[in-house]
Amino acid sequence: MDDLEQLVPSTAREDSDGEEENNAPVLPTHQRPSINASNIMEQSWCSVRQRVFGAASNIQGTHEINENIAPQYESLDYDICENTLMRREEDSKGDKFVFRKRIARWFVFLLIGVVTALIACCIDIAIEELSSIKFRFLKYYVDLCMNDRCMYIPHLYWVATNIVPVLIGTILVTYVEPVAAGSGIPQVKCYLNGVKVPRIVRIKTLLVKSIGVTCSVLGGLAVGKEGPMIHSGAVVAAGISQGKTTSLSKDFHFFNYFREDHEKRDFVSGGAAAGVAAAFGAPMGGVLFSLEEGSSFWNQSLTWRIFFASMISTFTLNVILSAYHGFPGQLTYSGLLNFGAFPNISYEFFEIPLFVLMGVLGGILGALFNHVNLKLTLFRMKYITKKWLKVVEVLVVSSVSATVAFAMIMLIDDCRPLGQDPTKFPVQLYCGDGEYSAVASIWFQNPEASVRSLFHDPPGSHNPCTVGVFFVIYFALSCWTYGLSVSSGLFIPSLLTGAAWGRLAGMFLEYLFPNAAWTNPGKYALIGAASQLGGNVRMTISLTVILIEATANITFGLPLMITLITAKWIGDLFNEGIYDLHIHLSGVPILGWEPPQLSHNIFASQFMSFPVVKFNCIESVARIVDTLRDTIHSGFPVVTSVHDPRNQQTEAGSKLCGLILRSQLIVILQNKIFVENKEEWMGKSITLKLFRDAYPRYPKIEQIYVSELERSYTVDLRNFMNPTPYTVPLAASLPRVFKLFRGLGLRHLPVLDNRFELVGIVTRKDLAKYGTHH
């Protein structure tokens, strides 16, 4: 070691200051390797620094370490392993292969768009048809019992028609596939960020999610179908692109060159976009959603493909739904717009401050919603852990939803003349002849239809009291509902809550300025809806575009933007967006967009993991099997030991030659690609196909049988490892490591000391500990 140091002299010795300072670690390192490169710098500068500038404050204390990182989440591997097999495969493929792959890729995106739209159509139509039956009977019973004084019958009927579908939905979600709970957007976000959320893109999840969300909406919960549709798009993309399903254990053997994490991720981002496009009829919104929530590296050609998938998705959806609504081929039929067209809406200069104010309100209400929901979720995580308890909670919420709505209909007297507001199921209730109950009309339809009502009902259709009570009830219900063990989207409930208070604000303005042309309560309902949704989820760009596309009104883009940006700013003062809150609560090691501020003084030596479990280039099978069994690491550096020939006592340093993944080792062991077996496996060609066929669910090490004789064999890892992994020096700062890691989608990043020996490794969890900037 000493001799080595003579060969690789620490620069400190050349220091012109001549100050041979002790190697005392400058930074708080509990037995961590000292940062040599940094020390060199610090040593030479130290004296100058203290004399000239005075001792600098130590900033490190300000960075909180988040210990709530769940260990079970693994990373996806977006880095391409350029091993010999891969290079050989490339050698054998020509431009023709590249062209074919490119065509295949576009084709897959086409399929993703079509299939996602088909699923969305099924959900749409199922909900439409079934709820129409439900409300028709409900109206029938209400009309019938109004005279017979048997209102308990419609109430019971309502509770029953809520409970039955919700029961089906929650049982599916709770017992069959718990990962299908909620909107799926946080999970998709994690996946695109590079975290392997188990079972998130499986066919089973898709089935449970689609049926589940139909049941939830049908069951009258305060949920929307949009989030689950986005998740469905992601699953469809992952499924189609791989050309096989492990759930149904069927391998179609096409597209197998897409069986890599980074290819799959690209398709999934397209699928999510197609989902948004199908959910809202918003292709541009889909692209932006995918970018805003998912991407890290902007890739132009990928974005085109995403755009293409979204477009195809909207197109397919519109073709089918226009036919369903009886206007086949009329793709501009306005009934296709989720929230109805706002054809003649304008705003005046002086309304801008009002929009800002509403943005502030939305930000506050959104932060409140998130806070209450967070507390509720913590409560649930603590007390509602049993599966049957979850089901019971869902049923309670479901019957409370029906009961509260029923009570509101009974208690509030808000009659409007028929004809002015043609709802689908107008009920007379206590109202006079030729009148209908405006309260019932909000409740006797799906939440999405209610949003449309609040947006488009002519001024005077609603009573402020009705809308006010409705807002309070719906705010509470949706807050309680999000996080239940059912498939449920948050978009529609947020929009509905916001539309309610927005419309209320509009009515108030109408009251203040009775003759002004600009006081359109529908317009303010739209602003309120945007504001509330922005306050909850804190997306700005994609939401703006989604709302523009879903209302087909481009001139109203500016007010929407102003509102959404304000809502985000205000909300961010209090807490994070609801999706991020839930992600952090579940301890997923998600990486933000930017490294934490003022973290240039945190070095790799402080956050890397060490000691590193490593393999030699030629490693014995026994050691590989034992190591895989004894550790949970998913990647291992491959090193050559460097012995100092003159000093056998010193520990050997290790020079990094490559990086090998657990999954690769598993395949190697499974196929017994041992050096001693060479004669045997050299007959078959060892290609990447072997690895692709096993992707993505590799067997566990325990499932692989290795005989005693085989344990004495060796494996030559050099043909399989990634020979040129990116590395960083010990003195690399957190932002520098973060950018490399995040920008290139790495999974393992070896850390070298200033003798270029391997001393540590940085993984996602090491970085996620620092609360990065979202």
Place this chain on the structure above:
Amino acid sequence: MDDLEQLVPSTAREDSDGEEENNAPVLPTHQRPSINASNIMEQSWCSVRQRVFGAASNIQGTHEINENIAPQYESLDYDICENTLMRREEDSKGDKFVFRKRIARWFVFLLIGVVTALIACCIDIAIEELSSIKFRFLKYYVDLCMNDRCMYIPHLYWVATNIVPVLIGTILVTYVEPVAAGSGIPQVKCYLNGVKVPRIVRIKTLLVKSIGVTCSVLGGLAVGKEGPMIHSGAVVAAGISQGKTTSLSKDFHFFNYFREDHEKRDFVSGGAAAGVAAAFGAPMGGVLFSLEEGSSFWNQSLTWRIFFASMISTFTLNVILSAYHGFPGQLTYSGLLNFGAFPNISYEFFEIPLFVLMGVLGGILGALFNHVNLKLTLFRMKYITKKWLKVVEVLVVSSVSATVAFAMIMLIDDCRPLGQDPTKFPVQLYCGDGEYSAVASIWFQNPEASVRSLFHDPPGSHNPCTVGVFFVIYFALSCWTYGLSVSSGLFIPSLLTGAAWGRLAGMFLEYLFPNAAWTNPGKYALIGAASQLGGNVRMTISLTVILIEATANITFGLPLMITLITAKWIGDLFNEGIYDLHIHLSGVPILGWEPPQLSHNIFASQFMSFPVVKFNCIESVARIVDTLRDTIHSGFPVVTSVHDPRNQQTEAGSKLCGLILRSQLIVILQNKIFVENKEEWMGKSITLKLFRDAYPRYPKIEQIYVSELERSYTVDLRNFMNPTPYTVPLAASLPRVFKLFRGLGLRHLPVLDNRFELVGIVTRKDLAKYGTHH
């Protein structure tokens, strides 16, 4: 050296194959260092490979090396230099500073939006007012001379009113600031890509550009003002964010912490977006333009700020222009839409194939345009090199424009009844009383107004023959005009050309299906315009959104997308987009989005530059000065030499300790921060401010005086260098190096051999040689 190898044994020696192959380079390297790590791999695999799989074909021949990379372009430095000064500065700043910087950043984006919009307004209003005068007199003379048979007068008047403003414009561009020629979009694209195009973001450029484009449009050239407005936004952003202008040598001393390339780039992308927003009234389009053309690393918070700037820009523009048009405060006034609103436009299912067909046509016409323009540009580069020749060419084009238009008006007889199509300056010409000449109405207005006419004139307003001839003339004129030494945008001429043939197609359909409701020539004009523009510039996403926003019709988004994607696909079969063609013609080392296909077998050893000019940690002033003088490199690795103590003969290996930039060395020399001067400069605090104040135009080394005594002094580079540059091994493949370089915006990437000694360096030019994938 041999001894060193014993210490750092080549893994080949441990190879269980026991094959000690010769170190003969496997890859064609003309005297390049052999790829040791790769060799190791290859050596052990070689035999297996050849026996089992047969020799693989060598793919390298398929990668063409583009030697047309101009040497004068330097890179921007987006990597943060984390030297001691920077770390110390961070130590001394707290969260308060972070907060203040964040506020300042938003404020700068606000200013960018406002100022960009103001400039756009000035250009808009100047063009509107002056051209209105021009055409009024033109109409007056035409009306006057029609009876007096003195038509040479309006012809001469027209030529004169074309020539005078164009002369002013071209003299400004040719003699004052040649970089202001053209649309500026290619230059902004290069800047955002990381290439320092000299003088591109200076105030002088802005002035010349703004006045120049006003003159060009006024001079009746086939140009638009949109491209220059985008460029203006970029200059405004660069200027405001730096808080100083070197052109006017004024330093306002605020925002000086934004004086770094990466900060400036962020602002410039915001400025470009604000420019688009102001040019088209399309804030979303601005964001997407910035992303599609500029960004590489998607950063959410940056995108929000860009969005904010675009929004502010549109808002400011709308406020001013609505007042100018006499509707103050009415921000939804439809006259603000660049291309007019399409309120009631719909399309049928069976029209989709027609849109695809038009996309194909647009792609072909666009490719033709690009091809002809390319040949023309090559001709110009060869023959029209003198400045006066450029001016003459501009004048020729300008008078030809007027003459051709005049001839067309005279020769084509296309009279329409007055009142049906109220153009601003209807002229009677040969037409009967109560009629006006439809030919003259296309020409007697600015190109932008002509686009509006073709989009919105009711069916039957135009004669197919007129529109056909107009298309041919305008196609030729705009192709000839782009590349002249004037400020000129390509958007409007492309749209106009496309609108012409699109309207023609629409008329043809009307003729075929006389009673069909869907045959609206205006709609087909829009599709044609999109298609032609898409075929020329090959942008899809941002163009879709820009056209949607500029026509305020969201339901028509899908046809636009289909057309644009088709046009891009077809056009890409023939050549690149016009901007990329011009970029490559000028030899700018721009990096595409993705590395070339099938390039995993090209290694860093093959494309890196070597030998490397390097400095020692403590380097003599003499050597620094001489090296800076003798080389043109902009960055130098800092190394410590590693001598083998037992063998003084062998060349010393060099271990990388950091990387220092030429600009930093210049500042060090200028301020005489020499070790021997320590007493002197330690009094002043040496902070980053010193470096920021000199940014971005550092003195040349020849401008710095170093005395003979000082030449014997030394500099301690360790406090200033970037201590942890990213590095790659020799065996790293082209895609791997490319991703690192492109993803992180690097400028210099040291290459280490498998003993971790510095052997080469990769710069942008080394990568740009390979035709990367756009």
